[in-house]
Amino acid sequence: MWEIAKLWMKGCKVIILDIPLLFEIKMDRWTNPVIVVWVNPETQIQRLMSRDGCSEEQAQSRVNAQLALDWKKSEADVVIDSSGSLDNTRQQSREVLRKVSEPLT
Incomplete structure (x- = not known):
């Protein structure tokens, strides 16, 4: 910490x-946004x-x-679905990083 x-x-x-x-140790209270990498x-x-x-x-x-x-997944602010290819997961991750890096204005 x-x-x-x-x-x-x-x-x-x-x-x-x-x-x-994250959820098991209750750290979700201290993070924003909560991003979950989900897989089937x-x-x-x-x-x-x-x-x-x-x-x-x-x-x-x-x-x-x-x-x-x-x-x-239901508790997350953002979900990355890693059920597909590694390239698809990377693409989703880059998009999430771009969005969370944008100014809050």
């Missing part, structure tokens, strides 16, 4: 935090299995231990 305050005091206009458990459940499980080399059961158990992505 101190690092965020230091960046703000230095005049940073946009500070991006990558916090996978089937793709989420497949990516987790591929990345971590775990079974479908293990992947599902990890997903079940967190708040549902659909709930997080």
Whole structure:
């Protein structure tokens, strides 16, 4: 948290935090806008299995231990859908960054 305050005091206009458990640790109260990167459940499980080399059961158990992505999506100010290609996700991310970097006037 101190690092965020230091960046703000230095005049940073946009500070991006990558916090996978944002809602679980109640940090959503301190961030604006809340951006959720959403993926459909089937793709989420497949990516987790591929990345971590775990079974479908293990992947599902990890997903079940967190708040549902659909709930997080409903609480978000902005949603990036990463169900498609990496290029599509990058394009959405760039657009979101452009929008949040615009002056508030």
